[in-house]
Amino acid sequence: MAATGLTREQSFKAFDGYQYVYNHESETVGCKMKFGVYVPQKAEKEKVPLLIFLSGLTCTEQNFITKSGVQRLASKYGFIVANPDTSPRGCKIEGDSENWDFGEGAGYYVDATENPWSKNYRMFSYVNDEFYQLIIKNFNVDVNRIGIFGHSMGGHGALISYFKRPGQYKSVSAFAPITNPSKVEWGIKAFTKFFGQDELLWKQYDATELVASYHGPKTRAPILIDQGSDDNFRNKYLFPERLIDAAKKVSFPIECREHEGYDHSYYFIMTFIEDHFKYHKEEFEHIK
Template sequence: MSSPSELTRESGAKAFDGHQYVYNHESSTVGCKMKFGVYVPAKAEKERVPLLIFLSGLTCTEQNFITKSGVQRLASEYGFIVANPDTSPRGCKIEGDSDNWAFGEGAGYYVDATESKWSKNYRMFSYVNDEFYGLLIKNFNVDPNRIGIFGHSMGGHGALVSFFKRPAQYKSVSAFAPICNMSTSEWGVDAYKKFFGQDENLWKQYDATELVASYHGPKPHAPILIDQGSDDNFLAKHLLPERLINACEKASFPIYFREQAGYDHSYYFIMTFLEDHFKYHKKEFENSK
């Protein structure tokens, strides 16, 4: 497969019946070179297939998901293109963007910052849901009517926020151990003060718990699937799933929350339940025809 337009291929390897690629491109949205992984099954060489976008968590690059999750076997079996972007702009040389593992490089939180120091480059919400989304449809054999989004931790937050803010773009959403209430979590408060200043109304615009209360888009056919490990070290201070569950109940929004006994926050947890998420998205795609 030759490199699609606007993209530079960095690597490619056959895996199962398809290929795992890594590409880079110059992003006009975040003002730097961005990398992403994309698995293309053999089926996509002949026809348009569903797309799943996976958003990774804090400290991750485009490599973590494609090297640790075992996603290639499932993407091949289900016939899905699976694409995963980096988690932030890199190399922008903004003072303070690499001082803390929980903020800045590797920690863009999938928001569009409004504070002037960050607003030029830290526009990951627009990158994922406009530039990256469009790039995938343009350059790969994607069925635009069957696109889902999911993610882990910070990326689970990003997936939920993307779904609630852009309901016309996604047929399905799921998450592993998402940060459910960013505007009150310890990670979120620290990051959002920098990205948005003191206006907490701006913080709430990128908070799944807040967004579900005002969501007016189409509801999924089956409750949104969220998996959470019971032994996750970040559960109490940072993830706060009970707040999203309560907000969904008040809004009569369907959610299926599964606490998985003994599992932590790692990719061992993700790989264990990843196929359940593929099954979930597959059913949503079939129901949306």
């Protein structure tokens, strides 16, 4: 189908479908944004489930589509898989490209409230409103079967999207997510700039805080989180046990699997990504 308001930059035949890269002018973040989308052959004839993948720090739209092996699985399971960039780019804000863990490539999937970031760094609204609707409008999506997952900063983004938008996503999973950003160096650095000193705002974008007050619909199976035991970020920035403990206190089901010997890389993701496809497929199959 023809894409409206999109410019196609790349098109690659992969398995029975196509891996595309598009750009568009975003009203939400005020710049041109790129994204990848894999469209299986099945989507040419019928509406199919959608998975949105959010990438981690320093990534563009390219990392996931070139390193994860997602195309084979999207073809096998008949899913459209869409992945946006991780931040606005080219906004020329002083300080947005000086460090790898903040600014360009590191938007943290939040809506900033402090100047000069609040005009462009609105990635939460971009992902969950503009990008979400853009994919539905332009591709053959079954709107009743949409899930979200991500890695590291993107795992954080997926979890907060699920908790902050009850019912919008029917399934959610994550690889090595930042679970408690308001309490770790990466998050504190970013949140101080994006939100100032208002720690109540910080908590509104923190999965460990959000799960404690979540009252929306729940996934049928526990939320799936995969974590590598040899991830050098695990005990300084990720802290999966904090999310698990908070979830247990409110009887929210989360399954965190720790995998011996795996690190934080895409080798870890490519090893276990099919488990995530199976997980989302099983969640979708129970939707009437």
